[in-house]
Amino acid sequence: MATVPMTLLTIVAEEVLEQRLVRALHDAGIAGYTVTPARGEGARGLRHGANGANIRLETITTTEAADGLLDHLRAHYFANYAIVAWLSDVRVAREEKYQPEHR
Amino acid sequence: MATVPMTLLTIVAEEVLEQRLVRALHDAGIAGYTVTPARGEGARGLRHGANGANIRLETITTTEAADGLLDHLRAHYFANYAIVAWLSDVRVAREEKYQPEHR
Amino acid sequence: MATVPMTLLTIVAEEVLEQRLVRALHDAGIAGYTVTPARGEGARGLRHGANGANIRLETITTTEAADGLLDHLRAHYFANYAIVAWLSDVRVAREEKYQPEHR
Amino acid sequence: MLARARRRHPITFRSVHALDIFDLARVNLTSPAVLAFVLGALSVAIRSDLRLPEAVYQFLSIYLLFAVGLKGGVALSAASPGEVLGPAFAAIMLSAAIPLAAYPTVRLLGRLRIQDAASIAAHYGSVSVVTYTAAAAYLARIGEPVEAFLPALLALMEMPGIIVALVIAQWRLGTSSGLGEAVRETMTGRSVVLLGGGLIIGLLAGTDGVGPVRPLFVDLFAGVLVLFLLDLGISAAQRARDVLRGGRFLVAFGITAPLVFGTVGAFTGTLVGLSPGGATVLATLSASASYIAAPAAVRIALPEANPGLSLAAALAITFPFNLVVGIPVYHQVAQWLHRLPFLAG
Amino acid sequence: MLARARRRHPITFRSVHALDIFDLARVNLTSPAVLAFVLGALSVAIRSDLRLPEAVYQFLSIYLLFAVGLKGGVALSAASPGEVLGPAFAAIMLSAAIPLAAYPTVRLLGRLRIQDAASIAAHYGSVSVVTYTAAAAYLARIGEPVEAFLPALLALMEMPGIIVALVIAQWRLGTSSGLGEAVRETMTGRSVVLLGGGLIIGLLAGTDGVGPVRPLFVDLFAGVLVLFLLDLGISAAQRARDVLRGGRFLVAFGITAPLVFGTVGAFTGTLVGLSPGGATVLATLSASASYIAAPAAVRIALPEANPGLSLAAALAITFPFNLVVGIPVYHQVAQWLHRLPFLAG
């Protein structure tokens, strides 16, 4: 099947941020994402149970939109929250599905 | 360690499809896959709770097998189900483990 | 945003290994990782319920550290445990966060 | 006593009646289950992050289906065949008949596609476990006695309507392939296995055998329902947008259908000799629309149907309508029918 | 009887008293809940892989918050307004006043940053549901009667302290932006919705309406708490390193603060006419620090605060201190204050 390159942005962050991250996606015109509950460890210690858990959010979108979101995360969350994010290259079948809707 | 390139196919789909997707993998000679429960949002709305949840299934296999599966998904599920799928390049240590068994 | 390339190591393994894998990460100077519960199927059969479940652990680090961990897995776990592991290329924003601490 | 008194003084009765409806609606409105549904819906409105973990939601639905089946089985094991046969037959027929009425209505008045019309018909042909339980709790609170075997009727009404609706779709779409497969997948789906399996276990174990597990499956039932409804309220509120998309027809159907099917259910129940309470329950079952078993079955058999439409109608309109307005109304209707000499003779 | 006897023979009383403290600490120390907390902590020490699945931890906390709210609401529905008004007002004032004392203490003596001082103030201004329950269970076991409406005080003391602490931070940091948003997010957060929603549901449903759900929300409560405390013990032990980082001040504060706030609470409770048992509970509420609602709220409003510090103080120091030492002490204090003629007259 013909596939086209697209960018996958994965964010692991403390779950208290879920609603805000989703809002940021929507603001960027991105309608699709997947969330799995996660725990983990990082600079801000162990994260599960009473310490609060993480979510693992991933969204496939254009490189520009992913870069924009990464900028948003840096501006708002990197300094003060348990959060990591990374980009990777993926190939998808239905390109149009992953184009952000400009509003 | 010497690693070889392989393809990772990730499918996020409504959980009602799980058994069928696994059957499709088996039919393609693929014996290995990993499933995590997931929720999400996309063209078909929010997916969790009474709306039904998603699963996130990933399988490492050859590019050909992955392409074949993507074709299968397009033929059977893309039009009518909440589903997204993507391919990415990975490197693994035990190549033979990921070769589909032709039956 | 300026991003730098880094390596993502993903390990899916039987959950009884979790503590040991985390210890191996710490020994390699890696402080950050994310775990999601998972089930799956592979050479060692179905994995969920009474058969024991899997965990899906991912860590972003340098290529060298990731290669070292893969060697460690091969030496200790590949032969006798339900486990798969793969490497992929990702891009991250805060390079220093993912450098193993040499101790 | 009261009933007899009413029969003699129709005028007094009418005013009592008017009082009753409000009073009884209040009883239903202040049940923790209904209030939890409202709390869930409100929490969406104020954009709270409240939500049950996915695994917990699934566990609660497994628990509820199995517990309902078990209760039904125990009830059957204690009932005499003669007593159950009529109502059981009536229940199956009702479930099968409802899609025959619902499908053309939705297709012609709502101008929806074949798949969507059949999907909605399947949802209304099947039943809602939670609505059933609300009705049972309501009748218990107002002291209206019911037949012990009613949980069995619930179990019997789960499937027939779904199958009839799927057959209609197959026929109208001209595709004959896949019906067998669809029915098989439905019959082996979680909901049917849990409900049916629970029923058989209850039947085999009987009242004594089930004794030790009553604390979990009977005593906790009402409480678990409250937590489940909290999450259902969240889902229903999130479906609100779909309701708007579905347009005025969906809202009208979601309110009219339960009233019509409920009345038919009350009538049939009275006809086959159920008590006013029993007929109220049969009415509620007929009026209720499934949002656990039916969605799963329809996803498999009619993938082109838009699940948003049927779920919105069943969960966001009909379900709260039945909870708040429907159940007390069916009860009044059943009481009224019961006083008709030619019916309940 | 005993109390009167004591009042007459102060010398005898003192020796009884000394005996009591140990005896009562033993009662508290051998409760399954406290022992489960210890087991959880020990399991970390021996590097066990014991841990509740994340979804289960979240479910248990949802359950506890909702159940506490429900119980509070039922209690309120049964209480007469006159009886509750004084204690309710006192509870709100206490919660609001605690951060006013805690903030400068932490800031000046502990030399922590504004954000961290305000965060700790918010945690101590709010309350710990689990500590409250331990106090209630303790009083029940030793046979000390309490007012039925106390659960309502718990619910009332959840928020005011958090809001006051956030306002202090906003004021000291000179930023006025974001307070409204922070308060809004706190008020719509899971904890408040569950606790407040449960309260309102209990109030509307009343004792009768809540009857059928008692097996889940009342009878199981103590047991669920045991499982929750198992996991809390794990988290607390994992926080031990943070305690060391926080230094001696954090330990001193985590022990002194509950003693001071607890005494003030016991005093206030006695003043507004609570029984010795009721005053003990109000003392415990004042002395306890939140580790469910407050952390979530502070994460939103004061992201620069280090959550490790406040959680370590609240969960790893104050919580076990209250469980083992605090509650019996507050009880003694409350009994003692109650004998002061000018106070409890």
Place this chain on the structure above:
Amino acid sequence: MLARARRRHPITFRSVHALDIFDLARVNLTSPAVLAFVLGALSVAIRSDLRLPEAVYQFLSIYLLFAVGLKGGVALSAASPGEVLGPAFAAIMLSAAIPLAAYPTVRLLGRLRIQDAASIAAHYGSVSVVTYTAAAAYLARIGEPVEAFLPALLALMEMPGIIVALVIAQWRLGTSSGLGEAVRETMTGRSVVLLGGGLIIGLLAGTDGVGPVRPLFVDLFAGVLVLFLLDLGISAAQRARDVLRGGRFLVAFGITAPLVFGTVGAFTGTLVGLSPGGATVLATLSASASYIAAPAAVRIALPEANPGLSLAAALAITFPFNLVVGIPVYHQVAQWLHRLPFLAG
């Protein structure tokens, strides 16, 4: 009365006996727990998608282990040392002795590798909580009284057999490294911490202290077991393929071993003075094979062992065999032994 009558009329007794076995097997076969296991297995056969969420499965096993430990601890706290000592010693010895018999059998007759033989020996040396509970429920249903301290024996028999089996493996493999580590990891594993921790908590808290948590840990136990067995049935059926791979030997061993070990257990129990009911339970414990604690321990200590083999034998053969055939048989054996004058004198 019946027993005495039997003793006098051996011929009458034999016919009663024959009747009994079937009758009692029926009692066991129609318990909701056994039926749920069957339902789970059937759901695999019909390819249903039924399955508990992973987090729920783990939670249920945490609950069961802790509840069993707690019950054992309370039982111990109420027992007199003199009464428990003999049976406790016998239980530990039985658990340690079983691998000494099982290992050579599997190795020589089954021709399995050292690691697999030791792994199977470890599983049979340890015990199955669920089988124990089924036996207790069975005896309760047929009205056979048992000693109150039996839950403690269950807890005591969890570990010794595992450790003996690991030592055998270490010795036969000639590797001395890693045993200490393996024992340490086993002792700090979830199962042991929960069971042992629960035991100690029950012991310290005593009957009174445990009172408030009984609704969760005692009353709900039988019901939770039903849900757990539903999932176990699914896992067992999925293991069916492994059974085939394991060949005829595995099936023969999975049936013979419990009969032999069960008889030895009944004998030992009678010898140390247990009642017929108590001896039945000790027999069941000896006959049962672990599928929660042992698999985890063996994974760590003997990674080269194939977990499919031992789990298939323990879960897919021995477990259902004990449930349906074994328990009533052990009961008959225990009753019979109890009538031997030189044994139970």
